[in-house]
Amino acid sequence: MIYKLLRPGIFTLDAERAHRLTIETLKLSPLRGPQAAGNLAVDVAGLHFPNPLGMAAGFDKDGEVPDAVLGLGFGFTEIGSLTPRPQAGNPKPRLFRLEKDRAVINRMGFNNGGLPAALPRLEKRHGRPGIVGINIGANKDSDDRIADYAVMARAVAPYASYLAINVSSPNTPGLRALQDPQALGALIDGVKEAAGENAPPVFLKVAPDLLPADIDDIARLAIAKRLGALIVSNTTVERPNLTSRAAGEAGGLSGAPLRDLAQQRVRDFRKATGGAVPLVGVGGIGSAEDAWARIRAGASLVQLYSAMVYEGPGLAARIVAGLERLMKRDGFSSIAEAVGTE
Secondary structure: OHHHHHHHHHOOOOHHHHHHHHHHHHHOOOOOOOOOOOOOOEEEOOEEEOOOEEEOOOOOOOOOOHHHHHHOOOOEEEEEEEOOOOEOOOOOOOEEEEHHHOEEEEOOOOOEOHHHHHHHHHHHHOOOOOEEEEEEOOOOOOOOHHHHHHHHHHHHHHHOOEEEEEOOOOOOOOHHHHHOHHHHHHHHHHHHHHHOOOOOOEEEEEOOOOOHHHHHHHHHHHHHOOOOEEEEOOOEOOOOOOOOHHHHOOOEEEEHHHHHHHHHHHHHHHHHHOOOOOEEEEOOOOOHHHHHHHHHHOOOEEEEOHHHHHHOOOHHHHHHHHHHHHHHHOOOOOHHHHOOOO
16 A cells, blocks of 8 residues: 555656665665475475565565565565676666556666676675575676576575576577577586586576477477476566556566466466476566466466566465465465366
8 A cells, every 4th residue: 555655656756766776765664585495385396485476586686685575575686697807788767667568668678787786785695584586697798698697606506595597588688599498408417517526406497488399499408408497487588468658668678467477378388397397477477366377387487577567566465365375265285286277
């Protein structure tokens, strides 16, 4: 209710400036640390998640507020994408609200402070409870992007609950080419080798704009390389029936218009993997019903980000409460029982 009163004023600010204000406010938040495990707890890739709802990468790019995010009710959070060297990203403006569509378009371009800024924060929180994944990327001007991912894996693996390989952002030219099976196999091998013997599980974040053959190739590779999970999916370059003024902006689209496409991709990857690789459902999740539908379609975990822009910081707690209600309504005693039962 408070956020609904404040939102008109917040929306008078440029979207990126409003986001920065949100991060600074969370730094002052008294809500710290992970949620207690309850009926919604689920095990994925050897990790015990207190509930299946996570904050997607892109919100806390530099790992400034992971514990405050967990304190909002999320079962886990994913920081990044982080790159080896600091990166300014694309020219501003590069983040746009599509209010009529309850969507966001971004062309941020992996803007972050790089390892020099993130490592001290990661070292400081090392040993604290809570599942914090680290999403890693490559610098835009890198001569060897696979080597960049290896550098990142080696540096941050000791502090990550899991590593998320991001090869699916549409805002770094040529990055999605790394979803090609040959390049992707070499990339995963390089990340795993660099992360070391006691490496955390490795997740792979894929694009929604994939052909059926791409889905089958990635599914086979995920099984062969024993990935911890597939994150399905990143933003889309498609523009499905948008009505907002900023609809023509270049970049990746997220939010409500992505929901149906992202839902279908979870179904596709569930079928292609035969359930052998856990899925993290992302894209267009804005309610407990959306999250529950993604779980029933095959996702063991779900993530959101854009919906927070419109619903505010209380959204996570509302979705978690709603998931428990829906799980009981449909006669399941755990999230794991409901996965893929659509």
